Amino acid sequence: xxxxxxxxxxHKAWMESRDLSRIEGVYLMTLMWLDKRLRIVDYLELLEDxxxxxxLQMPKSHTEQYGLDNKFWYWYPLYALGSxxxxxxxxxxxxxxxxxxxxxxxxxxxxxxxxxxQQIEFIMVDLNFGFFLRSLHRWAAQVMVAAVFLHMLRxxxxxxxxxxxxxxxxxxxxxxxxxxxxxxxxxxxxxxQLAFWAGQIGVEMSLSIxxxxxxxxxxxxxxxxxNPATLQRMYILHxxxxxxxxxxxxxxxxxxxxxxxxxxPH
Amino acid sequence: MTxxxxxxxxxxxxxxxxxxxxxxxxxxxxxxxxxxxxxGLPRLTYEYFERSRRExxxxxxxxxxxxxxxxxxxxxPHEMIRNLAIVSFFTGLIIMLAATLPPHIGPPANPSQTxxxxxxxxxxxxxxxxxxxGFLNPDLALLGGEQIMADRTYGVVANLVIVGAIAVVPxxxxxxxxxPVEQPFWGAVGVAGVVFAATIAxxxxxxxxxxxxxxxxxxxxxxxxxxxxxxxxxLKSMREGYMFNLNRRYYRLRPPK
Numbered sequence: 135x136x137x138x139x140x141x142x143x144x145h146k147a148w149m150e151s152r153d154l155s156r157i158e159g160v161y162l163m164t165l166m167w168l169d170k171r172l173r174i175v176d177y178l179e180l181l182e183d184x185x186x187x188x189x190l191q192m193p194k195s196h197t198e199q200y201g202l203d204n205k206f207w208y209w210y211p212l213y214a215l216g217s218x219x220x221x222x223x224x225x226x227x228x229x230x231x232x233x234x235x236x237x238x239x240x241x242x243x244x245x246x247x248x249x250x251x252q253q254i255e256f257i258m259v260d261l262n263f264g265f266f267l268r269s270l271h272r273w274a275a276q277v278m279v280a281a282v283f284l285h286m287l288r289x290x291x292x293x294x295x296x297x298x299x300x301x302x303x304x305x306x307x308x309x310x311x312x313x314x315x316x317x318x319x320x321x322x323x324x325x326x327q328l329a330f331w332a333g334q335i336g337v338e339m340s341l342s343i344x345x346x347x348x349x350x351x352x353x354x355x356x357x358x359x360x361n362p363a364t365l366q367r368m369y370i371l372h373x374x375x376x377x378x379x380x381x382x383x384x385x386x387x388x389x390x391x392x393x394x395x396x397x398x399p400h
Numbered sequence: 401m402t403x404x405x406x407x408x409x410x411x412x413x414x415x416x417x418x419x420x421x422x423x424x425x426x427x428x429x430x431x432x433x434x435x436x437x438x439x440g441l442p443r444l445t446y447e448y449f450e451r452s453r454r455e456x457x458x459x460x461x462x463x464x465x466x467x468x469x470x471x472x473x474x475x476x477p478h479e480m481i482r483n484l485a486i487v488s489f490f491t492g493l494i495i496m497l498a499a500t501l502p503p504h505i506g507p508p509a510n511p512s513q514t515x516x517x518x519x520x521x522x523x524x525x526x527x528x529x530x531x532x533x534g535f536l537n538p539d540l541a542l543l544g545g546e547q548i549m550a551d552r553t554y555g556v557v558a559n560l561v562i563v564g565a566i567a568v569v570p571x572x573x574x575x576x577x578x579x580p581v582e583q584p585f586w587g588a589v590g591v592a593g594v595v596f597a598a599t600i601a602x603x604x605x606x607x608x609x610x611x612x613x614x615x616x617x618x619x620x621x622x623x624x625x626x627x628x629x630x631x632x633x634x635l636k637s638m639r640e641g642y643m644f645n646l647n648r649r650y651y652r653l654r655p656p657k
Contacts, residue, residue, distance in 0.1 A: 161441055175449045217483040218490050247508035269502035277494050279523045290590050293578040300570040307567050321521050330509035331518040342552035392475045
């Protein structure tokens with residue numbers, strides 16, 4: 135044992151045995167120097183594998199495997215519903231961030247209408263592309279919920295929730311619930327008549343939970359009737375808590391699909 | 401392609417025929433193969449990488465880490481490429497919907513005036529309908545006709561029961577059957593569930609439906625069973641044909657007496 139550092143794989147001796155030209159020698163020295171520090175070989179291999187994989191033939195789909203060609207191709211969209219809801223989520227996130235530039239969650243006591251309502255009116259009437267922006271956000275949300283529902287049905291009817299994938303099924307249930315909470319909190323934000331009375335239903339639902347009902351109503355709705363604090367809380371849930379939680383869960387959900395592979399289409 | 405796969409292609413396939421993934425030259429080339437196709441500095445690069453990989457390989461073999469196979473259909477790139485095509489089309493649809501059917505906004509919130517129709521968004525109708533199940537809340541004779549839970553508590557509990565029932569499905573239904581035909585019972589349960597979601601949503605808007613309220617309540621629970629039974633019967637008879645196809649060779653070898 136000596137304190138002097140040794141070249142583990144004796145690159146030097148290997149280079150000397152190769153009888154390299156000057157250019158080659160310098161090149162190889164540089165390459166080795168970089169590779170030792172940055173592990174270039176890993177990244178290069180990654181890129182090259184990607185290149186070769188792109189050129190792979192597509193795998194036989196279940197329709198080909200079971201000799202059902204030309205009959206079942208129209209099932210494919212059902213297998214894309216998960217991706218589709220993710221994409222709708224991204225569309226909703228982008229349009230929602232843009233809407234957030236103009237929206238204010240104020241339900242102050244006013245004779246005619248609240249700050250939130252006035253801001254929605256501003257977005258719809260005065261803001262360039264505001265009407266479309268709100269429309270896009272709403273439709274992306276609606277479509278996401280619908281896609282998530284159908285995604286769950288597809289997973290159920292193809293038995294994709296079975297043995298190694300139970301955990302993802304459970305995460306999926308949490309996600310579909312949170313999606314609906316997302317929708318509900320968003321539904322309340324315009325603070326129009328529908329929103330106010332949907333808020334009333336929500337308050338009553340949480341009040342009817344045994345033992346902790348009043349506590350839950352206070353925590354989520356800031357009171358026992360819809361009030362300015364309710365709107366404020368719905369807003370913070372909608373733009374702060376839920377985005378972080380749902381995005382993280384979606385990442386885990388997709389990560390697990392990635393690790394386990396798609397449940398063989400069948 | 402090896403000879404083995406060629407011979408099996410001509411035969412009738414049953415379940416478990418493999419993934420069917422066929423690379424053009426059988427497999428991704430190794431570093432040595434890539435090296436053989438190069439000259440000059442690229443070749444030198446690959447010579448070094450080949451060496452470096454072999455060293456990694458040695459290290460890996462010395463360690464106790466075990467690489468495991470994961471059975472499934474690769475998410476990348478196979479599934480993703482197919483999905484991208486379909487999904488970008490549907491994203492176009494979202495934008496088209498948003499442009500053609502923009503939402504409008506109702507009158508501002510007014511706590512002193514209750515609207516005639518109070519409804520959440522459509523996807524919460526089922527949950528809203530479960531809140532209206534008070535008519536099922538039993539009056540217990542023991543308690544002198546009183547109810548254990550208030551009607552609205554009953555509704556919230558019903559929501560939890562539904563979510564819980566969905567959550568335990570993978571722990572009840574085990575085995576490798578995938579298609580509904582292979583498991584008629586679970587197929588029927590699924591269809592009954594979907595129909596129940598629709599009928600309970602109908603129940604939540606019962607005051608808007610041109611049907612007798614009592615009849616709506618009965619249909620809410622009757623229809624899922626009806627559709628469930630029909631599905632069960634259909635799938636069960638389909639399964640006979642399906643299993644016959646799977647076992648055709650068996651029948652051919654040993655025809656029934």
